[in-house]
Amino acid sequence: MKTNSLKAWIVAIRPYSLGNAVILILVGSALVWTDGSFHTLPAVLCLAFALLMQCTANLVNDLWDFLKGADQPDRLGPDRAFAKGFITLRAMKAGIIGFTLASAAAGIGILAWALHHDMLAWGGWELVAVGAACVLFAYFYTAGPWPLAYHGLGDVAVILFFGLVPVSFTYYVLTGTWTWEVIVTALACGLVIDTMLMINNFRDREEDARCQKRTIVVALGTRFGSWSYFLLGTAAVALCLTLLAGGRPWAALLPLIYLAGHVATWRKMVRIDHGDQLNVCLGETARNIMLFGALLTVGILLG
Template identity: 75%
Template sequence: MKTNSLSAWILAVRPYSLGAGIIPVAVASALAFTDGGFRPAAALLCFAFALLMQCTANLVNDLWDFLKGADQPDRLGPDRAFAKGYITPGAMKAGIAVFTLAAAAVGCGLLWWAAAHGTLRYGGWELIAAGAACIVFAYFYTAGPWPLAYHGLGDAAVILFFGLIPVCLTYYIQTGTCTAEAVVAALACGLVIDTMLMVNNFRDREEDARCGKRTIVVCLGAGVGRWGYFALGTVAVALCLSLLAAGRMWAALLPLLYWAVFLATWRKMVRIDHGDALNVCLGETARNMLLFGVLLTVGILLG
């Protein structure tokens, strides 16, 4: 692959993972639509911000996991552009800066839109705080003196920044409020998206232990990886079932289809147990995550 080529950058931003940025915004926008508050322009800006921030986080992760020794050219997982030498250090740092500035620009546009349409309750400071937190998370998930992913907090961070914050904030920007249903949907999204991190950490547990990356799986053992993965998907579906109480039958029942394919992937993960063969489970987990997002979004729209 040619150094610093478009193909190298596409590899670096990890297209297979970008559903994690799309799903929370889609679910929140569907909720806003059924509650009579959907705003297309705001939804598009939220989509753009989420995708740009995820690309930023992926690039930072690519750079710093290599610098900390977690990603080497012979790693078990999918190729990392920086570890393979496809992107030079200067170009990677410049790319991180460009994506960060682009996300900040979109965030400013979102702030302007929300202020112009009167959906802000606290003068816009809540959006500024949330945007700043997203940028801090993108960097300090793997970078900095105390990276979250290296101290057992990666899963909590994913649930917060790919579940609670994007769903609740997208819904709030469009409607000016937040509901219990939005919080339930946010938690469900965060848990499902965290299955990708869990299978990654389960696969990399030996490499992570060697380089001092203390994920939950490293700290508590492979059993926590196996059953933690199962619990994440199962609790997410149970949360969706609770939407029956709000009269959202399809939003409650359609995610059961996700659970069926999720269980098949979990069984395969347990059977394979270790090695690069687990990359099959990573691919299936990404597919299952997208399926969950589609099913929950469609279910919300159907009522």
């Protein structure tokens, strides 16, 4: 592969993971739509911010996992661009800065729209704080002197920044408020998306242990990791069932379909147990996450 080529950058931003950002904004926007407050421009800006921030986080992760020894050219998972030499150090740093600035531009657009339409309860400072927190998460998930992913906090960070924050703040920007249903759906999304991190950490547990990356799977063991994967998906579906109390039967019941695929992937994960064959489960997990997001979005729109 040609160094610093478009193909190399596509590998680096991990397109298979970007669907996570898409479903979060779709779920938040669907809730806004049913409440009669949907506007296209801020929803598109929220989507742009989420996608650009995920690309930023992926690039930082690509660089720093290699520098810390977690990603080597012979890693079990999908190729990492910097570890494989597809992208130079100078270009990777420039790419990280570029995506960060693009994310900030999208964030400023969201802030400007919300202020113009008088949607914010605290004068916009709450969006500034959340935007800054998103940038810090993108960097300090794997970079810095105390990276979250290396100290057993990766799952908490994912549930927060790939669940609660994007869904609830998409709703907040367009409506100026929150509801309990928004928090429930946001948390459900975060739990489901964390299954992708869990399968990655389950697959990489031996490599992570060697480089002192203390994920939950490394700290608490293989059995804990496999059951955590199972419980993340089932807990998300259980949370959705609470939407019955809010008069949203389709949003409560349609995600049950996801559970069949989730359980099947979990059983395959337990059977394979270790090695690069677990990448099949990674692909199925990405598919299952998209299915969950689609079912929940359609369910919300159906009422």
